[in-house]
Amino acid sequence: MLPFIDEILRYDSLSIVGLEKNTGKTECLKYVLNRLPVESRRIAVTSIGIDGETVDQVTRTQKPEIVLREGMYFATSEMHYGQRRLVSELYDVSDENTSLGRVVTAKALTGGKILLSGPSSAASLRRWMADMRRLNIDLVIIDGALSRMSSASPAVSQSMILATGAAYSANINTLVSKTAHVVNLVNLDLTSDDNISRLEPVDKGLWAIDSEGRMRGLDALTSLSRDIQFEGMGDCKTLYVAGALVDGFLEKVRKNKDLKQVELVVRDFTKIFVTPQQLSLFVKGGGRVSVLHKSKLIAVTVNPTSPSGYVLDSDMLCDRLSEAIGLPVYDLLKNDNLQ
Amino acid sequence: MIDQLELQSGYARRWLLDTEMMTRAEDIVVCYDALRHFVEFVERVDKIHIDTLLFKLQGLKDIRTTIRNLAGKQVLDDIELFEVKHLAILAGDVAKLLKQHDLDSVVAIPPLDQVINVLDPDGMKIATFYIYDSYCEQLKQLRSQMRQHPDQQDDLILQADALEDSVRADLSERLRPFATAIEQAQLALARTDVLMAKAMQMRAMGLTFPELSLDGMCRYEGIFHPQVLAAVTSHGRKYQHVDIAYGLQPTLITGANMGGKTVVLKTLTLCQLLFQFGFGIPAAQARIDVKDEIYFCIGDEQSVEKGLSSFAAEMKNIDAVIKASRMNKKLLALIDEPARTTNPTEGAALVSALLRVLDGKDMSLVMTTHYDIEPGKAHCLRVKGFENGEMDYRLVEVRDGEVPHEALNIAQNLGIDTEWIETARAMLATQ
Numbered sequence: 001m002l003p004f005i006d007e008i009l010r011y012d013s014l015s016i017v018g019l020e021k022n023t024g025k026t027e028c029l030k031y032v033l034n035r036l037p038v039e040s041r042r043i044a045v046t047s048i049g050i051d052g053e054t055v056d057q058v059t060r061t062q063k064p065e066i067v068l069r070e071g072m073y074f075a076t077s078e079m080h081y082g083q084r085r086l087v088s089e090l091y092d093v094s095d096e097n098t099s100l101g102r103v104v105t106a107k108a109l110t111g112g113k114i115l116l117s118g119p120s121s122a123a124s125l126r127r128w129m130a131d132m133r134r135l136n137i138d139l140v141i142i143d144g145a146l147s148r149m150s151s152a153s154p155a156v157s158q159s160m161i162l163a164t165g166a167a168y169s170a171n172i173n174t175l176v177s178k179t180a181h182v183v184n185l186v187n188l189d190l191t192s193d194d195n196i197s198r199l200e201p202v203d204k205g206l207w208a209i210d211s212e213g214r215m216r217g218l219d220a221l222t223s224l225s226r227d228i229q230f231e232g233m234g235d236c237k238t239l240y241v242a243g244a245l246v247d248g249f250l251e252k253v254r255k256n257k258d259l260k261q262v263e264l265v266v267r268d269f270t271k272i273f274v275t276p277q278q279l280s281l282f283v284k285g286g287g288r289v290s291v292l293h294k295s296k297l298i299a300v301t302v303n304p305t306s307p308s309g310y311v312l313d314s315d316m317l318c319d320r321l322s323e324a325i326g327l328p329v330y331d332l333l334k335n336d337n338l339q
Numbered sequence: 340m341i342d343q344l345e346l347q348s349g350y351a352r353r354w355l356l357d358t359e360m361m362t363r364a365e366d367i368v369v370c371y372d373a374l375r376h377f378v379e380f381v382e383r384v385d386k387i388h389i390d391t392l393l394f395k396l397q398g399l400k401d402i403r404t405t406i407r408n409l410a411g412k413q414v415l416d417d418i419e420l421f422e423v424k425h426l427a428i429l430a431g432d433v434a435k436l437l438k439q440h441d442l443d444s445v446v447a448i449p450p451l452d453q454v455i456n457v458l459d460p461d462g463m464k465i466a467t468f469y470i471y472d473s474y475c476e477q478l479k480q481l482r483s484q485m486r487q488h489p490d491q492q493d494d495l496i497l498q499a500d501a502l503e504d505s506v507r508a509d510l511s512e513r514l515r516p517f518a519t520a521i522e523q524a525q526l527a528l529a530r531t532d533v534l535m536a537k538a539m540q541m542r543a544m545g546l547t548f549p550e551l552s553l554d555g556m557c558r559y560e561g562i563f564h565p566q567v568l569a570a571v572t573s574h575g576r577k578y579q580h581v582d583i584a585y586g587l588q589p590t591l592i593t594g595a596n597m598g599g600k601t602v603v604l605k606t607l608t609l610c611q612l613l614f615q616f617g618f619g620i621p622a623a624q625a626r627i628d629v630k631d632e633i634y635f636c637i638g639d640e641q642s643v644e645k646g647l648s649s650f651a652a653e654m655k656n657i658d659a660v661i662k663a664s665r666m667n668k669k670l671l672a673l674i675d676e677p678a679r680t681t682n683p684t685e686g687a688a689l690v691s692a693l694l695r696v697l698d699g700k701d702m703s704l705v706m707t708t709h710y711d712i713e714p715g716k717a718h719c720l721r722v723k724g725f726e727n728g729e730m731d732y733r734l735v736e737v738r739d740g741e742v743p744h745e746a747l748n749i750a751q752n753l754g755i756d757t758e759w760i761e762t763a764r765a766m767l768a769t770q
Contacts, residue, residue: 081418102418
């Protein structure tokens with residue numbers, strides 16, 4: 001058993017996030033599902049997979065099927081439930097309607113294949129996770145794509161595995177630095193407990209918070225706004241961006257004399273769309289970026305083969321990446337063959 | 340008020356919104372009688388019993404489509420069969436709780452034990468479902484083969500699918516006779532949810548049970564508008580409750596600007612609607628008459644989409660009241676400052692004429708106005724008005740409809756431009 005399986009079991013939830021299609025996210029999920037001790041743990045799997053899903057819905061091409069083992073719980077849409085290739089017992093039907101019908105939760109009574117397509121909004125994903133706790137599930141696994149099209153963020157899980165690979169970039173240097181940037185974002189610190197309880201319910205707008213904890217809305221709805229005014233920010237210690245954080249905004253904050261030591265809070269790493277350069281300039285200037293939700297990054301997996309057929313050197317890629325991010329990196333296909 | 344009901348299920352909300360207003364006194368009496376039992380329950384028992392019932396009701400889902408499919412001779416799929424089983428078990432659980440608290444005579448939930456038996460062949464009594472092995476011996480064998488030979492799974496699943504389909508057809512056939520009972524159970528659960536929410540709301544907002552009036556008189560003591568009350572008290576100010584009564588002769592309310600006349604009309608409209616939907620009434624005491632139709636006409640709604648000016652929109656609304664008054668229906672019409680946007684000469688004439696046209700109809704009319712008009716038989720009320728720098732919102736009876744001339748004083752109090760106010764005062768003095 002590879003070490004990260006043990007580590008997964010220390011948390012109540014895991015998301016597997018692919019940085020691009022064909023970076024081996026599904027392989028990673030299959031790998032994890034095959035190795036978890038299903039006899040001793042109650043495990044539930046779902047997908048917030050939007051990655052390629054629009055294509056699926058238009059072309060009706062099949063998404064990869066997952067093989068579940070007997071005893072595993074899963075959530076999928078009504079449509080995919082109807083196409084299941086296993087015997088399963090229904091536990092719940094949600095009120096939420098997705099484009100593929102309602103989300104149903106069931107338990108596999110035999111092993112077999114299933115297409116996963118679960119909750120699609122942040123609220124419904126959180127609701128589903130709470131439902132799973134009521135069913136005494138020990139570990140929830142979320143097959144999560146990084147996408148701007150889904151409001152459901154994989155960052156609600158306690159732990160995370162990132163899947164990267166040649167599909168993300170065929171140049172090993174670029175691949176390493178792009179992946180390292182994402183890893184940096186995933187590893188951003190949590191903000192203070194006070195900030196978390198204060199900001200968690202706020203899902204819109206830009207806010208300035210002074211040292212007394214008073215919140216003041218800025219005159220712009222998103223950080224994309226061109227004319228954001230920072231007047232009288234002398235006492236502002238914290239800025240909160242409820243939506244996306246972009247380069248232009250970060251630069252404006254960095255160049256404002258009153259905001260030298262500011263803490264910039266975002267919801268989670270999926271909301272950050274800034275270049276590594278801007279981020280590092282901001283941090284060097286004394287600023288800090290923190291998040292409301294953070295997952296513990298357990299491992300990074302690589303798929304050295306790109307869909308166009310280009311293959312990177314697996315060992316070199318694993319070493320270079322591991323060195324850059326200070327975390328174990330695995331090529332699961334290669335490891336699989338070794339066993 | 341519906342938004343502030345703490346309903347447990349989305350289905351109960353939909354059911355409530357689809358309900359028609361009650362226009363028969365008997366229905367309203369029955370509805371309040373049931374609510375009285377629930378209020379008594381909420382006050383009597385420990386919170387844990389209330390929470391248990393509310394938690395159960397959260398499980399109520401809208402399965403009307405499934406019930407329609409069942410009644411319509413279709414074969415239900417696994418998800419639909421699950422929904423039916425879930426509802427049947429929920430209905431049984433809630434029925435047991437209601438019986439435990441002597442509420443089973445208030446809301447009757449039809450027993451669905453036979454439905455549960457069909458869908459729970461192993462007697463597990465839990466709300467999960469699949470095509471159980473015990474439905475079909477052959478299916479059971481196929482599935483055990485599946486577990487032993489995962490490599491042949493695809494072929495075995497095809498065979499199992501056919502068997503499962505025939506089980507589903509059989510189950511659907513056996514459930515079909517209960518379609519009506521299932522539908523009734525779903526409605527009864529929604530009703531329980533609504534009654535619980537109304538009972539909790541009565542306690543939380545300090546609402547009262549109304550008395551049924553049979554003589555056309557409506558009488559409120561200490562009436563208040565919950566939203567305005569909440570807004571006023573949140574600003575740390577005191578809300579003034581108002582007493583008001585009206586019957587089948589017109590009631591004319593006059594009074595200073597900012598005297599709360601419009602709020603009174605809104606509150607009366609709200610109370611009448613709450614009454615005919617069986618909610619608690621925001622008043623210390625209320626005696627209310629049942630009406631067939633309720634009209635609330637507020638002058639400042641423009642209908643841009645229909646291309647109507649505010650005057651035209653208002654005239655159309657009041658026109659609807661006059662037409663309805665000739666249809667031999669019991670009406671309540673609440674009209675806020677009719678014809679206010681036109682010139683005072685014609686405006687006053689329109690208002691006086693409206694009083695005369697509606698006179699003798701089987702209706703209650705409550706109208707506010709700033710015009711000096713001949714009240715005729717109307718019962719006249721006036722907002723007490725500005726006293727010692729404070730607004731007294733209470734209503735007092737006056738013998739005629741003479742309007743108070745306080746506009747300039749109030750404007751002055753608001754800090755409006757002195758030159759403007761003094762010029763107006765001087766012009767009045769020379770007239």
